[in-house]
Amino acid sequence: MFFHSPTYLLAAAFFFCVFTSCNLQKTSDFSTWKTYRGDDGTNAYSSLAQINTKNVTQLQVAWVYRTGDLSDYFTLECNPIIIGNVLYGISPKLKTFALNAQTGEPLWVFDPFPKDSKEGGFNRGLAYWANGNEQRIIMFAGNRMIALDALSGKQILSFGDSGYVDLNKNLRPAGPGLYENVNNTSPAVIYEDLVITGSSVGEDYESSPGHIRAYDVRTGKMKWIFHTIPQPGEPGYDTWPKDAYKTAGGCNAWAGLSLDRKRGILFAATGSPSFDFHGGERLGQNLFGNSIIAIEAKTGKYIWHYQVTHHDLWDYDLPSPPNLVTIKKEGKVMDVVAQITKQGFIFILDRQTGQPVFPIEERPVAASTVPGEQSWPTQPVPLKPLPLCRQKLDENDITDISPEANAFVRSSIKNLIWGEMYLPPSLEGTVQIPGYRGGAEWSGACVDMPSGMMYVGINDIPNITTLVKKTGYAPAEAGKITIKEAGNTLYQKSCSVCHGADRKGNDGFPPLLGVEQRFKPSDVKTIIEKGKGMMPGFRDMSGQDKEAIVAYLFNTNDNRMYTPSQSSEIPTPKTNDKVRYSLKGYVQLLDQNGYPGIKPPWGTLNAVNLNTGELEWKIPLGQYPELVEKGRDDTGTQLFGGGIVTAGGLIFMGASQDEKFRAIDKSTGKILWEYQLPAGGYATPATYEVDGKQYVVIAAGGGGRQRTKTGDYYIAFALR
Ligand code: HEC
Numbered sequence: 001m002f003f004h005s006p007t008y009l010l011a012a013a014f015f016f017c018v019f020t021s022c023n024l025q026k027t028s029d030f031s032t033w034k035t036y037r038g039d040d041g042t043n044a045y046s047s048l049a050q051i052n053t054k055n056v057t058q059l060q061v062a063w064v065y066r067t068g069d070l071s072d073y074f075t076l077e078c079n080p081i082i083i084g085n086v087l088y089g090i091s092p093k094l095k096t097f098a099l100n101a102q103t104g105e106p107l108w109v110f111d112p113f114p115k116d117s118k119e120g121g122f123n124r125g126l127a128y129w130a131n132g133n134e135q136r137i138i139m140f141a142g143n144r145m146i147a148l149d150a151l152s153g154k155q156i157l158s159f160g161d162s163g164y165v166d167l168n169k170n171l172r173p174a175g176p177g178l179y180e181n182v183n184n185t186s187p188a189v190i191y192e193d194l195v196i197t198g199s200s201v202g203e204d205y206e207s208s209p210g211h212i213r214a215y216d217v218r219t220g221k222m223k224w225i226f227h228t229i230p231q232p233g234e235p236g237y238d239t240w241p242k243d244a245y246k247t248a249g250g251c252n253a254w255a256g257l258s259l260d261r262k263r264g265i266l267f268a269a270t271g272s273p274s275f276d277f278h279g280g281e282r283l284g285q286n287l288f289g290n291s292i293i294a295i296e297a298k299t300g301k302y303i304w305h306y307q308v309t310h311h312d313l314w315d316y317d318l319p320s321p322p323n324l325v326t327i328k329k330e331g332k333v334m335d336v337v338a339q340i341t342k343q344g345f346i347f348i349l350d351r352q353t354g355q356p357v358f359p360i361e362e363r364p365v366a367a368s369t370v371p372g373e374q375s376w377p378t379q380p381v382p383l384k385p386l387p388l389c390r391q392k393l394d395e396n397d398i399t400d401i402s403p404e405a406n407a408f409v410r411s412s413i414k415n416l417i418w419g420e421m422y423l424p425p426s427l428e429g430t431v432q433i434p435g436y437r438g439g440a441e442w443s444g445a446c447v448d449m450p451s452g453m454m455y456v457g458i459n460d461i462p463n464i465t466t467l468v469k470k471t472g473y474a475p476a477e478a479g480k481i482t483i484k485e486a487g488n489t490l491y492q493k494s495c496s497v498c499h500g501a502d503r504k505g506n507d508g509f510p511p512l513l514g515v516e517q518r519f520k521p522s523d524v525k526t527i528i529e530k531g532k533g534m535m536p537g538f539r540d541m542s543g544q545d546k547e548a549i550v551a552y553l554f555n556t557n558d559n560r561m562y563t564p565s566q567s568s569e570i571p572t573p574k575t576n577d578k579v580r581y582s583l584k585g586y587v588q589l590l591d592q593n594g595y596p597g598i599k600p601p602w603g604t605l606n607a608v609n610l611n612t613g614e615l616e617w618k619i620p621l622g623q624y625p626e627l628v629e630k631g632r633d634d635t636g637t638q639l640f641g642g643g644i645v646t647a648g649g650l651i652f653m654g655a656s657q658d659e660k661f662r663a664i665d666k667s668t669g670k671i672l673w674e675y676q677l678p679a680g681g682y683a684t685p686a687t688y689e690v691d692g693k694q695y696v697v698i699a700a701g702g703g704g705r706q707r708t709k710t711g712d713y714y715i716a717f718a719l720r
Pocket residue numbers: 073120121122491494495496497498499508509510511512515518519524527528532533534535536538549
């Protein structure tokens with residue numbers, strides 16, 4: 001094809017350098033993988049071509065590293081970095097390790113937690129900083145940022161407070177009912193001597209705000225803070241109720257940041273304001289929630305923003321850092337920001353000004369009927385590229401994999417509200433399409449830098465969004481039931497939304513079956529009170545209520561009678577005057593066998609030409625063997641894990657629930673090579689060269705949101 005002829009590539013490289021002063025080339029020639037997603041622009045592109053379309057079928061396992069700390073639940077989402085001949089990665093229990101990148105032999109392992117700790121987490125990568133002989137790896141474990149000496153793996157104790165920067169500190173003034181529960185699942189960005197980071201915060205009322213912060217990479221001292229929930233006098237402040245900034249949370253860049261190093265501009269893409277599904281306490285447009293923000297990297301000063309979802313009610317977080325790409329539109333070379341979304345859109349904006357490159361229209365959307373809510377009347381719709389997933393549900397979209405499945409889904413949506421995208425959450429239940437898992441997710445998009453082709457994995461699975469009024473914790477039968485029985489009721493009320501009514505966990509939330517084998521009752525009480533990662537703390541819950549839940553979870557025979565306590569009589573925690581809502585559950589629209597309730601494909605890989613905005617090809621990615629047997633080889637599966645694209649003409653991608661790692665021809669979408677991993681590869685691979693040999697490596701941790709078997713593997717491939 002035109003794009004892939006060698007002369008064209010040479011011409012493109014020349015052209016690229018002349019017209020963009022080698023903007024990205026200077027910071028990266030794309031032959032190394034020193035930073036998360038390959039380069040500052042997070043494009044996951046490599047100029048290596050030793051492994052290519054002609055020889056990829058000869059790819060073999062070069063080495064396997066097992067971290068040895070399998071988690072029941074957490075998966076490996078890590079995109080490792082490679083500095084020289086050392087690979088740095090993360091284990092399911094958040095140990096950071098260094099390996100010989102040629103052999104997989106471990107050089108050192110650093111465990112951020114005390115021995116035998118039950119901690120673990122999702123984490124997508126590490127950041128590397130070097131100056132003269134000093135080299136540091138910056139990692140996150142829970143609420144702590146840690147700096148390690150890259151050579152020895154020793155913690156640098158002069159960084160932060162005895163070796164730790166507590167992300168919960170320096171965020172906002174303390175206030176009644178507020179708690180900070182800041183975590184980070186994506187790596188920081190290094191700019192000069194600054195380490196700049198977003199965060200992962202809770203999604204409930206009173207969660208922490210997602211302000212973006214920069215720290216001195218040597219001392220860990222905070223250098224600047226960008227308020228993603230603006231304070232009086234700052235741009236965007238008037239898009240919230242007057243005092244909201246004191247208590248509102250969310251608007252966090254949890255998926256990482258990208259950097260235009262030459263311009264000194266940092267790009268953030270933020271998540272929803274919290275509480276995610278009802279905005280009665282945050283009336284207004286809610287800047288800088290769900291926004292692409294350009295920030296001066298040195299100072300944290302606001303440059304521009306573009307909001308992709310106004311007053312979000314759908315958990316439509318921007319799920320990945322913006323891709324920084326150079327395109328050629330109608331003969332004109334442009335540096336742009338390309339943002340994929342859970343809605344399945346790609347927003348392409350001028351990098352300097354934030355102006356749309358293709359037209360975007362504000363279109364009217366349905367109004368909410370939930371008390372206290374004032375949904376935003378319009379939402380932006382790019383006219384190009386066209387959406388990559390379905391954005392409405394009609395009769396014809398209901399699954400056709402069997403007559404039973406079709407009938408099951410029809411009857412399960414009978415009493416729900418369904419139809420267009422952006423139908424607001426309701427008390428009756430609304431089919432939300434696209435769902436919380438997109439469209440696009442944290443897997444991100446890779447871009448073939450010379451040609452401007454973007455490759456992006458897309459999910460196509462609706463959710464059912466139902467709001468319920470929050471009431472006090474006390475079961476109505478208080479005084480007539482035992483502590484253990486009360487525990488069951490309390491669990492269903494406060495915990496089942498995330499951990500499942502059957503305690504088997506839920507899309508993205510850990511199971512609580514067998515919790516007695518992993519924790520002591522007192523640990524669980526602490527988790528309930530303080531929260532953990534994305535889990536909110538239940539600060540107002542009385543001691544008796546916590547004991548009751550523990551009795552239920554641990555199946556202890558606590559047959560004392562349950563007496564209503566004072567706190568459990570408060571009708572709505574903290575704000576008696578307002579009605580608050582919670583989500584009934586993170587529920588996907590599924591058929592009776594657990595397959596998505598709409599017609600396949602459910603997971604696809606898409607090739608979009610960013611120069612023209614046109615979709616060039618689309619393939620289903622992943623299969624269910626039992627459906628293939630019935631003639632359905634075209635379903636795809638839910639995808640978690642990004643692709644990378646190389647000058648060898650290949651896209652490498654795991655992500656699918658069938659636990660396969662694939663090489664795909666980037667010009668045609670043809671699958672050229674498949675490898676059955678020992679556990680799902682729900683991570684973004686990396687590629688690098690040592691001593692003239694190209695390697696491709698992927699973490700295979702299984703489990704997690706895909707709920708397949710878990711693993712602790714990093715597997716590298718090379719030609720013989
Ligand atoms: C809004 C969703 C949400 C709600 C509601 C919630 N949790 Fe969680 N919970 C989580 C998440 C997410 C984690 C994983 C946290 C992490 O990153 O370590 C978790 C972790 C836990 C763990 C540790 C599990 C493990 O294996 O590491 C326990 C125990 C737990 N929750 C108990 C509860 C109880 C009891 C309740 C009700 C009082 C509750 N949770 C309510 C989201 C929730």
